[in-house]
Amino acid sequence: MSTGEGTPPPQRAPARFRDADRARSAALTFDLRQLTLDYYANPYPTYHALREYAPVHRLPDGGYFLSRYADCVAVYKNVALYSSDKQREFRPKYGDSLLYEHHTTSLVFNDPPLHTRVRRIIAGAFTPRAIAAMEAPIIALVDRLLDGLAQRGGGDLIGDLAAAVPVEVIGNLLAVPRQERGPLRDWSLAVLGALEPVLSAEQQRLGEAAVRDFLSYLAGLVAARRASPGDPGRDVLTRLIAGEQDGDKLSERELLHNIIFILNAGHETTTNLIGNGLYALIEWPEEKARLIDSPDLIRPAVEEMLRFESSNQLGNRVSTAPAEIGGVSLPAGSFITLGIGAANRDPAEFLDPDRLDLAREPNRHLAFGSGAHVCAGLNIARLEGRIAIGRFLARFPHYRLAGAPIRGGRARFRGFRSIPVELA
Numbered sequence: 001m002s003t004g005e006g007t008p009p010p011q012r013a014p015a016r017f018r019d020a021d022r023a024r025s026a027a028l029t030f031d032l033r034q035l036t037l038d039y040y041a042n043p044y045p046t047y048h049a050l051r052e053y054a055p056v057h058r059l060p061d062g063g064y065f066l067s068r069y070a071d072c073v074a075v076y077k078n079v080a081l082y083s084s085d086k087q088r089e090f091r092p093k094y095g096d097s098l099l100y101e102h103h104t105t106s107l108v109f110n111d112p113p114l115h116t117r118v119r120r121i122i123a124g125a126f127t128p129r130a131i132a133a134m135e136a137p138i139i140a141l142v143d144r145l146l147d148g149l150a151q152r153g154g155g156d157l158i159g160d161l162a163a164a165v166p167v168e169v170i171g172n173l174l175a176v177p178r179q180e181r182g183p184l185r186d187w188s189l190a191v192l193g194a195l196e197p198v199l200s201a202e203q204q205r206l207g208e209a210a211v212r213d214f215l216s217y218l219a220g221l222v223a224a225r226r227a228s229p230g231d232p233g234r235d236v237l238t239r240l241i242a243g244e245q246d247g248d249k250l251s252e253r254e255l256l257h258n259i260i261f262i263l264n265a266g267h268e269t270t271t272n273l274i275g276n277g278l279y280a281l282i283e284w285p286e287e288k289a290r291l292i293d294s295p296d297l298i299r300p301a302v303e304e305m306l307r308f309e310s311s312n313q314l315g316n317r318v319s320t321a322p323a324e325i326g327g328v329s330l331p332a333g334s335f336i337t338l339g340i341g342a343a344n345r346d347p348a349e350f351l352d353p354d355r356l357d358l359a360r361e362p363n364r365h366l367a368f369g370s371g372a373h374v375c376a377g378l379n380i381a382r383l384e385g386r387i388a389i390g391r392f393l394a395r396f397p398h399y400r401l402a403g404a405p406i407r408g409g410r411a412r413f414r415g416f417r418s419i420p421v422e423l424a
């Protein structure tokens with residue numbers, strides 16, 4: 001089947017530097033605190049160069065950047081040697097602030113016992129049965145959004161579709177009243193934006209204000225839910241509150257910060273899965289045609305989109321003892337950045353890694369991390385991705401760009417601020 005585009009798709013960005021000197025120099029001088037505009041637009045040539053010339057790269061600030069798949073997996077799997085606790089790393093960055101309190105209290109940036117306690121409490125709300133029950137409401141929401149796009153003949157893939165889905169899904173997961181969901185996305189963008197490798201005073205101010213407003217909003221929501229609990233099989237907030245009363249009690253602060261984290265974790269990441277995926281199909285018309293012809297490919301297609309343009313590009317750990325990674329010795333206390341986006345393009349793991357292959361098999365990508373902290377919401381994200389991308393494509397197979405897309409301009413969370421499209 002033809003996709004019927006009248007205009008040619010945009011040029012794909014090259015995945016490698018053209019000459020070896022440039023690649024070597026990009027690798028050896030790579031500095032997460034001095035990222036170039038070229039890197040923000042297309043980090044893959046740098047990632048390939050790093051893997052080739054400096055796979056365990058010592059950053060100017062003394063930290064290490066990993067770009068090989070096998071090295072990242074080894075770090076993810078060894079929770080005793082590679083800690084997620086961020087207290088030492090975040091103190092100089094955030095000082096004595098609510099941002100510091102937040103990012104050092106959420107489960108993702110903690111080791112056992114806090115990590116295990118919170119993870120156990122929320123796990124029961126992410127069962128296959130609970131996730132299956134989300135399907136019909138997500139389909140209804142996506143179809144409403146697609147109706148809006150159809151009426152207007154086009155719109156912004158991010159604002160009009162990709163961002164609207166997770167706000168609703170996460171809002172439902174914690175049973176946040178619909179009329180109160182308005183500020184959630186901006187709070188979430190501000191709190192997670194503060195995790196960028198370098199922080200401007202403005203980002204810091206916005207992040208701090210977002211944590212403050214979030215805490216005060218949630219204090220009221222938690223009080224209301226305590227007075228009138230929801231269904232613990234579906235409502236993560238009710239579970240967390242109930243968990244609080246077990247032997248493994250969460251303090252009020254632990255409870256509130258972990259709710260903020262869960263509200264944030266699934267927002268921008270899932271928005272970017274949908275946006276990056278639909279953009280990749282514009283760049284790869286033959287793969288788009290393949291998916292239109294075989295809609296059943298949507299499962300492996302979403303996995304491939306997660307691998308190809310991972311919405312979360314960077315992970316972090318700190319070594320608790322002297323360690324060796326890929327033949328390089330690291331002292332105890334080394335800050336390590338896991339290049340998820342780099343690992344997911346490693347030719348040692350993925351055949352022809354810069355090619356989008358919607359039927360790729362096997363596809364053991366690291367988009368959701370791995371090991372004890374592997375994304376708790378991965379099956380929710382997959383479901384959202386399948387429904388939003390699959391239904392959009394089925395309804396508007398001839399969609400195309402109606403203007404220049406605007407990238408988010410972040411290193412950790414890769415995605416677009418807007419993708420204007422017409423539906424042809």
Ligand code: HEM
Nearest residue numbers: 107108265266269270273312367368369373375376377381
């Ligand atoms: C495409 C969408 C998503 C991506 C790419 C993504 C990615 C990730 C990654 C890489 C981690 C591991 C962090 C680490 O080990 O340092 C993580 C953790 C987590 N994610 Fe996601 N995520 C997505 C969607 C979601 C959704 C929808 C939810 C909830 C509804 C969610 C909840 C969580 C939670 C609670 C953790 C912490 C798990 C732990 O520390 O044990 N995520 N996610």
